[in-house]
Amino acid sequence: MPKRTAKLVLATLVAATLPFTLAACSKGGTSSSSATSGGTQTLTMWTHNAGNKAELAAIQQIVTDYNASQTSYKVDVQAFPQDSYNQSVVAAAAAKKLPCILDTDGPNVSNWAWAGYLAPLDGMDDILSKFMPSVLGKWNGKTYSYGYYDVALNMMTRKSTLQKYGIRIPTIDSPWTSDEFTAALTKIRDSGAYQNPFDLQTSSTGEWWPYAYSPLLQSFGGDLINRTDYKSAQGTLNGPEALAWAKWFRGLVTNKLIPLKSSAAPDKDFLNGNTAIIYNGSWGAADATKQFGDDMLFLPPVDFGKGPKIGGGSWQWGVSAGCSNKQGALDYMKFAAADKYVAAVAVATNLIPATDAAAAMVPGFEAGGANDIFRQYAKKYAVLRPPTPGYTFIATEFTKTAQDILNGADPQQALDTAVKNIDANQASNNYFQ
Amino acid sequence: MSAAVVAAARATASSRSGHSLKKTDKHSHRTALLMLLPAGVLMITFLLIPIGLTFVLAFTNARLISPEPAKFIGVGNFTRLFENATFWKSLGNTVLFAVVIVPIQSAVALALAVLINTRMRGVNFFRTVYFLPVVTSMVVVSMLWMFMYQPNGLINALLAKVGIQGPDWLGDPHWALLALILMSIWQACGFHMVIWLSGLQTIPGELYEAASLDGASRWQQFAYVTWPGLRQTAIFILITITIAAFSLFTQVNIMTQGGPLDSTSTVVFMAVRTGFQQQQTGYASAISLVFFVIVLAVSLIQRYLTRDKEAGR
Numbered sequence: 224m225p226k227r228t229a230k231l232v233l234a235t236l237v238a239a240t241l242p243f244t245l246a247a248c249s250k251g252g253t254s255s256s257s258a259t260s261g262g263t264q265t266l267t268m269w270t271h272n273a274g275n276k277a278e279l280a281a282i283q284q285i286v287t288d289y290n291a292s293q294t295s296y297k298v299d300v301q302a303f304p305q306d307s308y309n310q311s312v313v314a315a316a317a318a319k320k321l322p323c324i325l326d327t328d329g330p331n332v333s334n335w336a337w338a339g340y341l342a343p344l345d346g347m348d349d350i351l352s353k354f355m356p357s358v359l360g361k362w363n364g365k366t367y368s369y370g371y372y373d374v375a376l377n378m379m380t381r382k383s384t385l386q387k388y389g390i391r392i393p394t395i396d397s398p399w400t401s402d403e404f405t406a407a408l409t410k411i412r413d414s415g416a417y418q419n420p421f422d423l424q425t426s427s428t429g430e431w432w433p434y435a436y437s438p439l440l441q442s443f444g445g446d447l448i449n450r451t452d453y454k455s456a457q458g459t460l461n462g463p464e465a466l467a468w469a470k471w472f473r474g475l476v477t478n479k480l481i482p483l484k485s486s487a488a489p490d491k492d493f494l495n496g497n498t499a500i501i502y503n504g505s506w507g508a509a510d511a512t513k514q515f516g517d518d519m520l521f522l523p524p525v526d527f528g529k530g531p532k533i534g535g536g537s538w539q540w541g542v543s544a545g546c547s548n549k550q551g552a553l554d555y556m557k558f559a560a561a562d563k564y565v566a567a568v569a570v571a572t573n574l575i576p577a578t579d580a581a582a583a584m585v586p587g588f589e590a591g592g593a594n595d596i597f598r599q600y601a602k603k604y605a606v607l608r609p610p611t612p613g614y615t616f617i618a619t620e621f622t623k624t625a626q627d628i629l630n631g632a633d634p635q636q637a638l639d640t641a642v643k644n645i646d647a648n649q650a651s652n653n654y655f656q
Numbered sequence: 657m658s659a660a661v662v663a664a665a666r667a668t669a670s671s672r673s674g675h676s677l678k679k680t681d682k683h684s685h686r687t688a689l690l691m692l693l694p695a696g697v698l699m700i701t702f703l704l705i706p707i708g709l710t711f712v713l714a715f716t717n718a719r720l721i722s723p724e725p726a727k728f729i730g731v732g733n734f735t736r737l738f739e740n741a742t743f744w745k746s747l748g749n750t751v752l753f754a755v756v757i758v759p760i761q762s763a764v765a766l767a768l769a770v771l772i773n774t775r776m777r778g779v780n781f782f783r784t785v786y787f788l789p790v791v792t793s794m795v796v797v798s799m800l801w802m803f804m805y806q807p808n809g810l811i812n813a814l815l816a817k818v819g820i821q822g823p824d825w826l827g828d829p830h831w832a833l834l835a836l837i838l839m840s841i842w843q844a845c846g847f848h849m850v851i852w853l854s855g856l857q858t859i860p861g862e863l864y865e866a867a868s869l870d871g872a873s874r875w876q877q878f879a880y881v882t883w884p885g886l887r888q889t890a891i892f893i894l895i896t897i898t899i900a901a902f903s904l905f906t907q908v909n910i911m912t913q914g915g916p917l918d919s920t921s922t923v924v925f926m927a928v929r930t931g932f933q934q935q936q937t938g939y940a941s942a943i944s945l946v947f948f949v950i951v952l953a954v955s956l957i958q959r960y961l962t963r964d965k966e967a968g969r
Contacts, residue, residue, distance in 0.1 A: 313721060339723045428913070484827050615721075619933045623914075630829065630916035640741070647736065648936070651717050653724075 266298045266551050267322035269312070271538065273302035281571035285564045289555055296551040298324070316340050323546035324555060329536025330430070330608040330618065332360030332368050337612035337655055341367045342544040346553065350560045357535030357605040358577040362612075369556075370539035371565050372574035373605065375597040376435060377533075378522040379493060379507065380500040381515055388414065395599055398523040398531045401471070408480045411499045418497040419482050421475065425629065426485040432622040433608060435502065436472075438524065438532035441606055443468040447621055448645065453611040454654050456645045460621075461638035468527070469634035476629060483629065505597040509573055512593070521596055524604065535605030537574070575601050612655040616648045710948070713941035720935035733942035743943070746914075746921040747950075749833060753922070754901035756837055762893050765845040766886075769852035770878075783853075787846040794843065798910040801839045802826065805911075826912055829919040836907050836920055844900065848893050855889030856882070891962045898958065902951050923947045 268286070272279040279302055286298045301322070303311055309331070315321050316338070327335055335341050343365040344351070351359060351369055360368035385392055390407040393399045399407070411420040424431065437447055445465030448456045459465065475481040486492055493501040494514050501507075502524075511519050524531040540559070542552040566584040569576035575598050576582045587594040608614055624641040628634050649655070714733055718726035737743050772782050789797060804810040805825035812822030825835040863881045872880065905924040908914060914921035914929070923943065931940030 316721075334721060337723065338721045483824075616934050616936075619929070626913075626915050627917055630827075632917055648934075652719070652722070 263294060263297050264548055264551055266296055266324060266546075266548060266555060268298050268300050268324040268555075269308075269322045270300065270302050270326050271305045271308035271328075272326075273304045275305075275572075277571040278568065281564075281568045284567065285559050289558050292558065293554075296548075296554065298555055312340070319545060321543040321545055323543055323548060323552040324540065325543060326538050326540050327360070327368060328430070329358075329360055329368075329370065329539055330433075330614050332539065332541070333362035333610040334612040334615050335541075336360075336362045336365075336367045339544050341541045342546065342549060343367055344369070344542065344553065344556060347557060347560070350557060353562075353578045353580070354560075355575075355577050355602060355605075357601055357607060358537070358539065360536070360539050360541065360610075362610050368539035368541035369560060369577070370537055371568035371577055372572055373535060373537055373577060373601045374574055375505045375533055375600040375605075376438065376502065376524060377505065377597070377600060378500055378520075378524060379503050379511055380520050380522065381518045382520055383518050384411075384499050385520070392520065393522050395523050395596070395603065398526045401525060401527045404525045405480075408500070409478070412478075412480055417499040419485075419492060420479075420499050421481045422485055422489045422492060422498045422501045423475070423481050424485050424489040424502065425481070425483065426487060426489060429622075430618065432625055433618040434534040436625050437608065437621060438534050438604075438606060439472070439527065440465060440468045441532040442525070442527040442529050443471070444527075444529050446609070447617050448609050448611065448613070448649075450609060452654075453609065453613070454646075454649055456617075456642045460645070461635070461642045464528075465638055466634055469628045469638060471527070472625070473628055473631065473634065476631075505575065505594070506573070508594065508597070523600060531600075531604050532606050533600060533604045535601065535607050611649075613645070613649050613652065617645055620644050620648075707948070710941045710944050713938050714945045715942075716938045718938040718941070720932070720937050726938065729938070733939050734946070736939065737942055737946065742918050742921060743923075743926065745918045746923050746926045749918075749920060750902060750904065750922045750924075753833065753837060753840075753904055754898055757841060757901045758894065758897050760837075761841045761845050761897055762848060762890075764841060765848035765893070766852050768845065768849040769856055770882075772849075773853055773856045783850075786849055789843045790846040792843075794906040795910060797839070797843050798907050801835075802911050805835055805839075827916060829917045832912055832916060832920045836904075836911065840904070840907060844897075848897065851889060851893055852886070855886045859885040894962075895955070895958055898954060899951065902947075902954070923950075 270279065270282060272282060283300055286300050290297050309328075312321070312325065312327075312335075321340060327341070332341065336343075344367060347366070347369075351366055354369055355373060357373050358370035359366050360370075382392070385407075388407065388410045390410065391399075391403070408420045411417055423435070427435075433447070440446065440460075443464045445462060445468055446459045449459045476483050489498065489501060490503060490507050490510070492498040493503075494510065505521070508521060524533055540556065542549060542556060546552050562578055562580040563584065565576050565578050565581035569581060569585050569588070575594075576585050576588055582588045582595075582598055583590070586592070588598055589595065609617065611617075620641050624637050627637045713726070715728060715730060716726040717729050717732075768786055772779050772786070806812075807822075807824045807827070811825065815822040823831045825831050859882060863885070864877060867877045867881050903924050904922045905928065908920050908922055908925045909928070912920040914925050924947065927940050927943040927947065930936050930943060
């Protein structure tokens with residue numbers, strides 16, 4: 224029996240493995256619109272907003288308006304929790320069960336477009352020209368997605384703090400220079416009045432690292448990858464500019480200007496007066512203004528040579544490539560791009576509205592409003608994370624490298640390793656051609 | 657652990673079937689296969705197929721997300737892996753973790769077992785307390801220890817009471833792996849304590865009586881009665897701790913993400929990071945395959961060494 228069982232098991236193993244290995248090679252997506260009896264076609268729509276009531280309600284309102292506005296199509300919203308959303312999309316794509324309309328995080332757009340998940344938004348150029356460039360998901364010259372809002376990174380501090388130490392209040396036209404910033408932080412540190420002179424929120428994980436820290440690198444003149452052809456990071460991520468960034472980054476820790484690892488809630492440290500200046504997204508503005516009122520300042524990031532930079536691109540909407548009723552999906556996308564909907568979602572999320580006309584409708588974001596400064600930062604400083612399908616890999620590699628540098632790794636060696644790995648990944652994918 | 661169980665099951669199966677095969681007719685043979693079916697299907701689906709896939713995928717450039725089919729690339733993944741400094745560092749960490757944790761954890765567990773192997777009031781209370789960390793989810797334990805290990809956390813506060821300036825446990829490359837080792841021993845030693853305890857209770861009390869009549873001291877009783885009686889238990893504990901130590905992942909993933917400076921990166925952590933976050937299915941399969949070979953070799957060596965002793969007795 225042992226011999227026979229062994230043979231049987233072996234045969235079953237071989238038989239069972241073969242189809243799996245073959246199946247693993249084919250991928251793509253089709254389907255997900257169905258006709259109902261009355262001639263109305265149902266378009267399925269997925270969103271990551273299940274845990275975000277306000278935003279989901281705003282989206283739901285757009286869909287309700289759309290369904291009432293015509294009789295050919297009916298959009299059906301299905302909401303997912305954000306943590307499992309990306310896995311759900313990838314799994315659905317493998318099973319060819321993607322919905323017609325779905326939202327994606329900005330930096331993922333090119334990866335999903337390349338993988339054949341998303342279809343270009345044809346015939347929407349006129350409408351989309353009114354949107355801020357940082358909310359559009361582009362790859363290979365085509366637009367695959369648009370978003371209702373963006374976020375702006377900024378330096379949050381208090382007027383009284385800067386005045387106490389005689390530090391100049393920077394403006395959008397005249398931001399802090401590198402030397403000025405270091406001198407200011409040193410002054411604050413030497414006073415001993417703050418536990419953290421500056422806080423980069425290093426305790427955050429995931430996308431925060433490339434989102435928040437690659438703009439610093441770009442202000443120095445480096446970048447995650449050479450953007451002329453997106454083939455290699457050689458010289459951009461390990462050149463002299465990148466090295467200068469790495470040394471400055473580590474220097475913040477050795478000079479005791481930032482905590483090596485921030486606390487679990489760095490924004491609370493700022494609100495409690497333990498942190499003098501915090502690098503934060505505009506999502507923290509409402510709480511800070513409530514706490515400090517007029518004393519609160521939202522300053523532009525530091526100019527390290529190439530001007531201040533901030534990350535651009537948040538959640539955006541697109542149409543799946545396998546949608547059997549693209550016309551219907553595009554019809555919805557056009558309807559939903561109206562300024563009043565952009566304004567409605569921006570109000571619900573308290574983020575920067577994507578069009579000028581919408582901004583005029585959102586309290587605080589109108590020209591001269593309290594939050595208008597974030598819109599100006601987003602327009603003037605935003606740099607998209609590199610729109611290459613290799614970005615998902617680059618992001619993990621940059622995160623690890625930045626963490627190693629902050630912890631004292633040799634900067635040149637760490638950057639060289641990152642470049643080697645990124646280049647190997649780009650090459651092994653035939654440069655995503 | 658599963659590999660050891662399978663091997664044991666196979667050993668019992670073969671020793672029994674040897675004489676019964678001649679007598680059995682086709683009918684009972686078929687029944688046997690039928691009984692094997694549920695377990696067989698599960699084992700094939702969740703154990704053998706994934707292992708088989710690993711063997712195939714390790715030699716391709718398969719990706720988690722890609723419009724292009726996977727291509728056969730020979731041993732490219734392996735040459736890349738062996739040139740990777742992080743891999744060697746991870747392997748070193750994994751081996752170091754196992755080498756430190758196997759003797760210490762089994763010794764601590766044995767000490768606890770001997771302590772509570774007495775007939776006194778409230779012994780069940782201590783047994784429960786020592787076993788509590790085992791039934792607590794590793795994720796929860798990791799989160800709690802993360803707070804305790806903070807530079808101004810509970811552990812450093814206690815150290816400060818006796819005048820020691822504690823390090824930044826998880827933030828310092830020199831201390832991070834030690835911090836994980838200490839916390840892992842605390843979490844798992846209760847489980848092995850129970851196994852030692854069961855071993856201790858199989859040793860007949862007469863042996864101790866006889867030993868004490870012969871005038872053996874407490875230590876001599878332990879060395880010449882208790883320890884030889886625990887040999888089988890010791891082998892089981894050695895193998896289970898080793899395998900558990902090699903698959904170190906949860907603590908690393910939650911507490912340090914392999915950092916700082918790769919000081920806590922392990923082979924399994926590297927494989928998961930490569931396969932899911934970096935989407936390199938083929939490369940991750942190659943890492944898993946190398947890991948498989950290493951664990952297999954270690955298990956075989958252990959089996960060989962322990963079998964030798966069995967035969968000698």
